[in-house]
Amino acid sequence: xxxxxxxxxxxDTAKTYQPRxxxxxxxxxxxxxxxLICVIGQGLIQLYSTVFDxxxxxxxxxxxxxxxxxxxxxxxxxxxxxxxxxxxxxxxxPVTGFANTITxxxxxxxxxxxxxxxxxxxxxxxxxxxxxxVVSAYIVGVIRYLIQxxx
Amino acid sequence: xxxxxTQTWLFENKIYVNGASTISGPREKDGPLGHTFDYSYxxxxxxxxxxxxxxxxxxxxxxxxxxxxxxxxxxQVDLFLSGDLLNQNVTANYVARTLPIPYLCMxxxxxxxxxxxxxxxxxxxxxxxxxxxxxTSSHNATAERQFRYPTEYGAxxxxxxxxxxxxxxxxxxxxxxxDIRIESATIGKVMDYQIGDPFDLGSAMAPAAYDTIKTHFQxxxxxxxxxxxxxxxxxxxxxxxxxxxxxxxxxxxxxxIHNDSGSMIYNSEQPxxxxxxxxxxxxxVTYGYVFNQLRKGMFNRVFIVATGALMSPVMIQQNETxxxxxxxxxxxxxxxxx
Numbered sequence: 001x002x003x004x005x006x007x008x009x010x011x012d013t014a015k016t017y018q019p020r021x022x023x024x025x026x027x028x029x030x031x032x033x034x035x036l037i038c039v040i041g042q043g044l045i046q047l048y049s050t051v052f053d054x055x056x057x058x059x060x061x062x063x064x065x066x067x068x069x070x071x072x073x074x075x076x077x078x079x080x081x082x083x084x085x086x087x088x089x090x091x092x093x094p095v096t097g098f099a100n101t102i103t104x105x106x107x108x109x110x111x112x113x114x115x116x117x118x119x120x121x122x123x124x125x126x127x128x129x130x131x132x133x134v135v136s137a138y139i140v141g142v143i144r145y146l147i148q149x150x151x
Numbered sequence: 152x153x154x155x156x157t158q159t160w161l162f163e164n165k166i167y168v169n170g171a172s173t174i175s176g177p178r179e180k181d182g183p184l185g186h187t188f189d190y191s192y193x194x195x196x197x198x199x200x201x202x203x204x205x206x207x208x209x210x211x212x213x214x215x216x217x218x219x220x221x222x223x224x225x226x227q228v229d230l231f232l233s234g235d236l237l238n239q240n241v242t243a244n245y246v247a248r249t250l251p252i253p254y255l256c257m258x259x260x261x262x263x264x265x266x267x268x269x270x271x272x273x274x275x276x277x278x279x280x281x282x283x284x285x286x287t288s289s290h291n292a293t294a295e296r297q298f299r300y301p302t303e304y305g306a307x308x309x310x311x312x313x314x315x316x317x318x319x320x321x322x323x324x325x326x327x328x329x330d331i332r333i334e335s336a337t338i339g340k341v342m343d344y345q346i347g348d349p350f351d352l353g354s355a356m357a358p359a360a361y362d363t364i365k366t367h368f369q370x371x372x373x374x375x376x377x378x379x380x381x382x383x384x385x386x387x388x389x390x391x392x393x394x395x396x397x398x399x400x401x402x403x404x405x406x407x408i409h410n411d412s413g414s415m416i417y418n419s420e421q422p423x424x425x426x427x428x429x430x431x432x433x434x435x436v437t438y439g440y441v442f443n444q445l446r447k448g449m450f451n452r453v454f455i456v457a458t459g460a461l462m463s464p465v466m467i468q469q470n471e472t473x474x475x476x477x478x479x480x481x482x483x484x485x486x487x488x489x
Contacts (some may be wrong), residue, residue, distance in 0.1 A: 005397050010344040014354035017393050019310040019425075026307075044486070048340075075303045084305020091305055100305045108301035111201035125304065 156370025170221025176317025320434025351389025
């Protein structure tokens with residue numbers, strides 16, 4: 001057997017057979033879908049602050065909740081995973097993506113019961129985000145405190 | 152002689168497929184081979200409450216149809232050999248619980264279709280059984296959940312990823328003459344060429360298919376010209392060209408006669424990335440399309456090489472690579488008019 005298919009080199013050889021993703025097109029899709037989700041969010045802020053009398057700061061929370069609700073419903077109808085395959089980071093990074101990780105895991109484990117199925121598994125994918133979010137917030141907070149003391 | 156060369160079994164008695172069945176899910180029905188399946192369900196739940204139950208229904212249904220076609224009752228069957236992709240082989244075990252048949256559970260990941268067929272043939276050949284059923288199943292949603300992410304999770308999969316086929320296939324094997332004969336089988340070795348990407352199983356499995364096919368030729372002193380078709384299980388669009396190039400280096404030119412079940416079961420418009428995979432991928436294509444072609448006389452001798460990635464998500468997280476295996480079985484057309 002030639003060198004290229006030798007077990008030690010196989011991994012590199014196999015790479016040459018893999019279809020290459022179109023990075024530019026993927027970025028473009030992610031930009032537009034992610035952007036569209038943000039535009040919808042902005043529209044909701046306008047709606048809540050003009051029609052419902054929230055201040056612009058207060059309008060943030062109902063906007064997030066609405067986006068999460070939309071994402072959860074789209075996940076339940078089997079749309080969000082298709083959107084994710086199309087848009088990649090564009091639909092994974094916004095809060096809707098976070099909502100999708102929780103809803104999809106909850107749906108997946110529904111058959112194992114409400115407590116040990118849904119409740120104990122729904123943060124399976126979102127858990128690391130929360131853990132590292134809290135830990136990094138703590139570290140940044142300590143650094144900020146130290147800098148404030150020194151100044 | 153029963154053992155040929157190093158890894159090949161040549162059956163002494165004439166072993167036949169008395170009946171074979173294919174039950175598929177909705178996406179497979181829409182594929183180019185949809186018309187060859189005995190029955191296709193219109194939704195992934197198959198009328199059941201959850202996906203695990205749906206997969207069991209597929210397997211149960213395929214066994215029923217297989218026995219009906221062979222005109223054999225459950226009581227006549229001496230052995231049931233089955234396996235699937237789920238932990239503890241739950242689909243096969245729970246279906247076996249409903250059958251009055253002695254049972255051997257097997258696991259070879261997606262190679263289980265030919266693993267069960269090879270072992271069943273050997274046991275029938277050795278007269279440990281008169282009738283044996285070899286059956287496998289896989290289900291897109293149960294496999295996704297076990298090996299990857301929740302089904303509705305919106306992560307982007309790479310183009311090398313495959314799509315698990317939903318379906319089940321069964322065959323009834325005996326020494327009673329029929330139009331399809333099982334001639335020989337080559338049992339594969341576990342190969343690991345250091346691929347650790349669970350979204351690129353085609354590349355991981357190509358060396359296993361290469362080793363089994365090459366050994367088969369050497370053990371029986373044959374060449375690709377002796378076959379009308381060499382069908383791999385689920386190497387997909389990525390693994391198939393690697394296999395062909397590896398065999399070419401050893402002087403085996405299979406370009407014209409090789410095909411891959413994973414590349415045949417869906418059409419190019421379907422959103423399946425690199426193609427189909429799963430135990431049902433090779434069994435649906437083999438027991439449906441390939442057997443039809445054998446019966447029609449379009450093929451005389453075919454070599455079905457089911458490939459399996461012996462992957463565990465825990466091992467992947469521990470930075471292990473993916474061991475793979477391939478088992479091959481030779482089916483031949485038997486002239487019934489003699």
